[in-house]
Amino acid sequence: MKLKHLILSGLFSVALSTHAVTPAPPSLSAKGYILVDYNSGQVIAEQNADEPLEPASLTKMMTSYAVSAELADGNISLHDEVTVSENAWAAKFPGSSVMFIEVGKQVSVEDLLKGVIIQSGNDASVALAEHVAGSEDGFADLMNHHAKKLGLSGTHFVNATGLPAENHITTARDMATLGAALIRDYPQEYETYKVKKFTYNNIEQYNRNRLLWDRSLNVDGLKTGHTEAAGYCLVSSATKDDMRLVAVVMGARSDQARKNESKKLLTYGFRFFETVKPLQAGTKVHSDRVWGGEVESAQLGTLEDVWLTIPRGKRKQLKANYVVNGALEAPVSKGQVVGKIFFQLDGKDVAETPLVALEDVVEGGFWTKISDGVSRWISEAF
CATH class of the missing domain: 2.60.410.10 (D-Ala-D-Ala carboxypeptidase, C-terminal domain)
Structure with missing residues (x-):
């Protein structure tokens, strides 16, 4: 040879001029984080990226992925009307994010999916889980099926919401992989992740991803998460020219901190790296x-x-x-x-x-x- x-x-x-030595990645205050180039899959920065952590509502990325897969396979339709069960009643989730759906009412899959993605509705997540799999437990099995197919080796789901549960875990690396899969596999559904607000039942709610309002970055997703145990989490994705980055920050101290730390990662990646297609x-x-x-x-x-x-x-x-x-x-x-x-x-x-x-x-x-x-x-x- x-x-x-x-x-x-x-x-x-x-032709670009030769750059000096690339600075080290910024230091972040978080339990784990990672920055990945979407097109190449190369990791630009990471810290504790394989540490098992609670995903909180980042879980809903897989909820929407599994629902999108069912839509693509023709097993369900966006126009399906889902009858809200007591398990999916908004009142069952006091103090947490909900879409405000009511028992016995019918809600379309399309609206429920918006409720999951934009409003981070726990009630909408359970309603979709029951519609797709008959029960939330059965839907969790489907979520784990997709996790295995995507190679999320550090992830296990117990529910569709991300509410604390034993053995409901993931890693920053797995969340980056899942985020990239959403963008790649279901681009039409991914468009919903950049929607800033959604009104249902005469209640207007805003997307919790505050980077969507940051004019210094072209952020078009993805998902926030928070519980007391998980801390503040954010999976974000942004584009600049031909480059797309996916950043994951888990276990930040506050809503503002997860935004700031994510912005640090994305800014670092765009400033000091570029994506090229040699072949x-x-x-x-x-x-x-x-x-x-x-x-x-x-x-x-x-x-x-x-x-x-x-x-x-x-x-x-x-x-x-x-x-x-x-x-x-x-x-x-x-x-x-x-x-x-x-x-x-x-x-x-x-x-x-x-x-x-x-x-x-x-x-x-x-x-x-x-x-x-x-x-x-x-x-x-x-």
């Missing part, structure tokens, strides 16, 4: 010999966009190399991993991605195999 240089020049249309899906990186194939060579590259998070001003210094893992023999399948692409900054590997076949190469006929066999023997012998 021989490392080969990949020319990246010309892939970037903007687009379908980009040919190399053409390599295929022995015994119907055609002589296979086009190699990547079938998915490659995103990287790098210090701002470093994109002109980004380099790439690739390696093919030995000789290719037919048949070769599209998407088959045949090597790796390595990306370097300042002489150090910063990321890697699989090098794959961009097309199928079927086996050649009898005489092609004989001819290629002789040619390969001569090539390897001499």
